[in-house]
Amino acid sequence: MDELDDVEAVGLLNEPLRRRLYEYVTSQGRDVSRQEAADAVGAQRTLVAFHLDKLVAAGLLTTTTRRLTGRAGPGAGRPAKLYRRSDAERQVSLPPRDYRMLATLLADVADEARLDDALQAAARAEGRAEAAGAHAERLDEVVQLLASRGYAPRVEADDARAVEGAIVRMGNCPFHALSESHPGLVCGMNLALLEGLFEGNRHWAPRIEPSPTGCCTVLRSIDNAD
Amino acid sequence: MPIDLEDFHLAQLNVAHPRYPTDDPGMAEFMAALDHINALADASPGFVWRLVDDSGANATSLRHPLLEGSMVNLSVWQDRDSLRNYVYRSGHLDYLRRRNEWFRRSDGPFLVLWWVPAGHIPSLDEAVDRLLRLRRDGSTPSAFTFRDSFSYGGAPPVVSPATEGEPRPAWESTKPSARW
Numbered sequence: 001m002d003e004l005d006d007v008e009a010v011g012l013l014n015e016p017l018r019r020r021l022y023e024y025v026t027s028q029g030r031d032v033s034r035q036e037a038a039d040a041v042g043a044q045r046t047l048v049a050f051h052l053d054k055l056v057a058a059g060l061l062t063t064t065t066r067r068l069t070g071r072a073g074p075g076a077g078r079p080a081k082l083y084r085r086s087d088a089e090r091q092v093s094l095p096p097r098d099y100r101m102l103a104t105l106l107a108d109v110a111d112e113a114r115l116d117d118a119l120q121a122a123a124r125a126e127g128r129a130e131a132a133g134a135h136a137e138r139l140d141e142v143v144q145l146l147a148s149r150g151y152a153p154r155v156e157a158d159d160a161r162a163v164e165g166a167i168v169r170m171g172n173c174p175f176h177a178l179s180e181s182h183p184g185l186v187c188g189m190n191l192a193l194l195e196g197l198f199e200g201n202r203h204w205a206p207r208i209e210p211s212p213t214g215c216c217t218v219l220r221s222i223d224n225a226d
Numbered sequence: 227m228p229i230d231l232e233d234f235h236l237a238q239l240n241v242a243h244p245r246y247p248t249d250d251p252g253m254a255e256f257m258a259a260l261d262h263i264n265a266l267a268d269a270s271p272g273f274v275w276r277l278v279d280d281s282g283a284n285a286t287s288l289r290h291p292l293l294e295g296s297m298v299n300l301s302v303w304q305d306r307d308s309l310r311n312y313v314y315r316s317g318h319l320d321y322l323r324r325r326n327e328w329f330r331r332s333d334g335p336f337l338v339l340w341w342v343p344a345g346h347i348p349s350l351d352e353a354v355d356r357l358l359r360l361r362r363d364g365s366t367p368s369a370f371t372f373r374d375s376f377s378y379g380g381a382p383p384v385v386s387p388a389t390e391g392e393p394r395p396a397w398e399s400t401k402p403s404a405r406w
Contacts, residue, residue, distance in 0.1 A: 114331040116323065181373070183314035188323030208320040212311050216319055 006090045009058040017043055018051045025052070025061060029154050029171040029214075031082035052083050062086040089177070100177065107182045116185055120192035127196020137203050142168060142219065145197070150174035151215065168204075170215035179216065187216040194219070235274055235344050236303045239353035240337045241296040242329040248286050256328040259321055260284050266317050267301065272308020275347060276301035290354050300353050302342065306375055309339075334361045338369050341376075 013019045024040045025032045038048040055061040065079040110119055136145040146153040152171030173179050179186040194206035194217055203222055210216040246252035264284055267273055277300040279287045288298050303309035312318055338357040342348055356369040365374035
């Protein structure tokens with residue numbers, strides 16, 4: 001299949017089942033099998049496989065192959081095809097806009113002039129303003145707030161409903177390209193934004209906790225936020 | 227003859243002009259964090275070596291005559307990714323974002339990268355020479371930055387620090403694709 005352009009790729013998500021599959025796979029933050037995806041959306045496995053492979057062809061998902069059983073050799077069965085979000089970015093703006101280039105140039109200048117403090121102050125104020133009136137304290141409220149900002153939050157907790165001891169990891173960095181090109185500036189800004197968003201929150205505190213993949217921040221419940 | 231990429235390591239020099247003397251209260255938090263930051267580096271995948279002063283713990287007492295007033299941080303890593311993961315994707319980032327509290331803005335580049343043969347321990351003179359080249363010529367295969375990294379493809383990097391008119395090796399520029 002020829003490489004799809006951005007509009008064609010995004011257009012593929014117009015099919016409701018395909019869109020649900022995309023949202024399910026990308027929210028897992030790990031490799032997902034056809035069977036898991038089929039169970040999650042309640043559709044037939046062959047149909048699900050067809051749609052998943054369409055999303056792969058469009059560059060929205062990517063695949064790996066792995067034996068799920070841990071067995072090898074004869075009788076181990078065929079390796080399973082597993083799906084996860086692709087690293088490629090798709091962007092559609094009509095009429096055409098190029099905010100990425102603008103942001104990159106501004107970040108170049110801000111980095112050069114060491115405007116970290118001013119940027120962090122602005123981000124904190126922005127987060128504070130966003131949070132006004134919205135008190136995200138229950139786990140589901142926190143997850144919803146972060147999801148609405150594009151962080152693709154994922155909860156790690158012993159008890160799925162307990163705030164205590166929970167960590168919310170971000171499956172997506174909304175500022176990914178800029179955080180790659182200007183990590184000090186942009187990750188500092190991102191933390192300040194979250195600090196503003198959760199300022200005065202009795203249960204949650206954002207922390208810098210980078211890993212080789214994913215976002216540089218996590219949200220920790222106060223009692224285990226060091 | 228094919229080049230074995232494992233034969234080369236990435237050296238980095240980072241210089242920073244502290245706002246206060248190292249024993250000033252303004253630097254206390256940074257100085258107190260140093261052992262932790264350095265231990266993180268030492269334990270990072272791909273870490274090879276870092277320069278220390280007579281204290282054996284860090285390089286905060288070292289200065290170079292051509293970079294008056296600047297602290298120096300000189301280290302060697304297996305490759306660009308291992309260094310990058312430490313600098314930007316480890317607990318080190320939490321201190322990096324606070325750099326303004328302790329260090330003044332630098333005029334011109336303050337971080338330089340260059341390839342060295344595995345096993346070569348760069349001297350501070352060699353490292354400062356690379357930084358001055360970067361400041362003079364911009365990114366080239368013999369002195370570059372994360373932004374304009376060079377990897378080698380086909381020819382070994384030139385090591386001698388001060389060879390004028392050195393032949394330009396057949397490097398391959400690998401601009402990060404994330405920019406736009």
